[in-house]
Amino acid sequence: MQLPQFLQDFLKKGPAGAKKGLDAVATTSERGIWALKWSFIMLAITSALQVIVFFFSGSTALLADTIHNVADAATAIPLWIAFRYTNRAPTKRFTYGYGRIEDLAGVIILLIILASGIVAGYESIQRFYHPEPVKYLWAVAAASVVGFIGNEAVAIFRIKVGKEIGSAALIADGYHARTDGIASLSVLLGVIGIWLGFPLADPIIGLIISFVIMKIVWRSGKDIFTRLLDGVDPAVVDEVRASAAKVPGVLGVDRVRLRWLGHKLNAEVDVAVADTMNVGQAHELGEQVVAQLRQDVQYLTTALVHTDAASAAAHQHA
Template sequence: MSNSNPSRPHEPNEHPHPHEHEHHEHEHHEHEHHEHEHHEHDDHGHEHGGFWDEIKHLIRPHAHTHYAAALDPALANQRGIWALKVSLVGLLVTAIFQVFIVAISGSVALLADTLHNFSDALTAVPLWLAFVLARRARNRRYTYGYGRAEDLAGAFIVLMIFASAVVVFYESIQKILHPQPLSNIGWVAAAAIIGFLGNELVAVFRIRVGRQIGSAALVADGLHARVDGFTSLGVLVGVIGVWLGFPWADPLVGLIIGAAILVIVWNTAREMWRRMMDGIEPQVIEQIEHAAHHVDGVMDVHDVTARWIGHRQRAELHITVNCQLPTVASHLIGEEVRHALFHELPALSDVTVHIDPCECDENVQYHLAAHHV
């Protein structure tokens, strides 16, 4: 029983080692029988415990989302592209406002910050291209599809956030070594407020949509916008400090912001590293085991693996069934397991169920290939 969709029963005496297994593969978005209404998840019954929990939630983007149940891959990609378009326009509008203030204030520092915001807006471009690429169907060369393009874009965004931290540290140290008086403080403060509000709105929007579709890369891009907002807010705090007579306030705030950016870089990079290394949240494995165990006819569940490919999941598992069951009955159990898993894991797009018979005949070599693994 080694074909993905067996068309005939396979009797033990047809093969030298009857421990050939039946593989069940499933393209979630290609099957209409999964149009049953998926479970609506109310954050799985848990609520965030306040401000600091929300901060941790923001700086540690996780892809176990609660809204992806209603999204197929095509819709998720479409929403991701839509989010990038809207947020890109928002960032450009913010930068244009800052250009206007630069023109009437003559602030070189604000000009540099404005150019920085323009360059940051362009980080949406590689992620946009990744979402477009992910819509392409898988083929014989890229058999898992193009979902990894999203993860690669996320890694690029992490590098951009790190570059922002380097720029902040450099500018702050330069101001400490070569202090310069701030001019047009009022206009600079106004530009800082506009920069903060614009970037924060974009950040909230990207993070929310990224979590809805399970895209760690889009969440990372939202965090990048939030970093820029913190930078603008830090400029405002520094302006207030200088206005109160503390000339070192501006570079000191810059160093603090740089340190905060590095914390965000660390947590975001760690998440992207897990994705690139096929890491998965342990609770996902537990969910797979739990759902499969509760299917009638399943005697054991083992060798469970899962990974993220972009904002979708792929899983493989082995189940043990009664060795006396005919092929069709074993196949139907595998189908029930797949059906249960798609309802349990909204982000799941592919799953392979490998069926093992229980060891009820001592003359059968059930693990003939085990030494190759």
């Protein structure tokens, strides 16, 4: 789905996009906070409209969708806190800084989504045993369309900014909002079912939405916990290796270690250099490798390059 032109122009505003190097942390954090603020406002408005319609209609499917949208809006709070802490300087106790808080915020988001799925599923099952008539079908249908539009706009917003700043938590939250939009649109199917004389369509759709929520938890959970365990995309490792290898004077790239700290990527690279190089020359070459890595690798903020004489590197590799 493409956003209208005025919304596309809006996405280009706000804090600048992601930069490379050490100055990227504050800039990307501010952009993440900016995205969270506006997506929270959009989802709050969407949820408020749906709450009003549910109060008068009594639709279980709409209730499940509303609970999900409220939970989605609430996920902005732990992410906002995480982005704020990311800007803090490292300390003697937390020598790597506070970037890992963003990953912990992702875990909190998963728990919020999980809780919303359980509540929505419980309410849907209750309606099977205690059915109630759904009123104002036209309003429920309108609320489902509003929910879809609001969530899809937020999804595009969060995913775009999340990819710009390299935030797995914000990207996961964006895909969560996209699935919310599909769930909102499915409420319309419940309305059609009731209109055709099948009242159980409403709790059935509510139950389906609950299963969709659980699927989101599983998919997003894999990404979040991969980062918590210092997992990275193998393609990024290959990118780092290729970038270091093309620096003149580098005879080989041995060990490459990467880790995400929130939306910051840290690298440790061992390179082999000529045996004839003195300490000063090896150090200068290491600085060239760092500069090349920052130029080629997106989201990289810190790189530690260790140089070994080619003969020693070959012995260690063996």
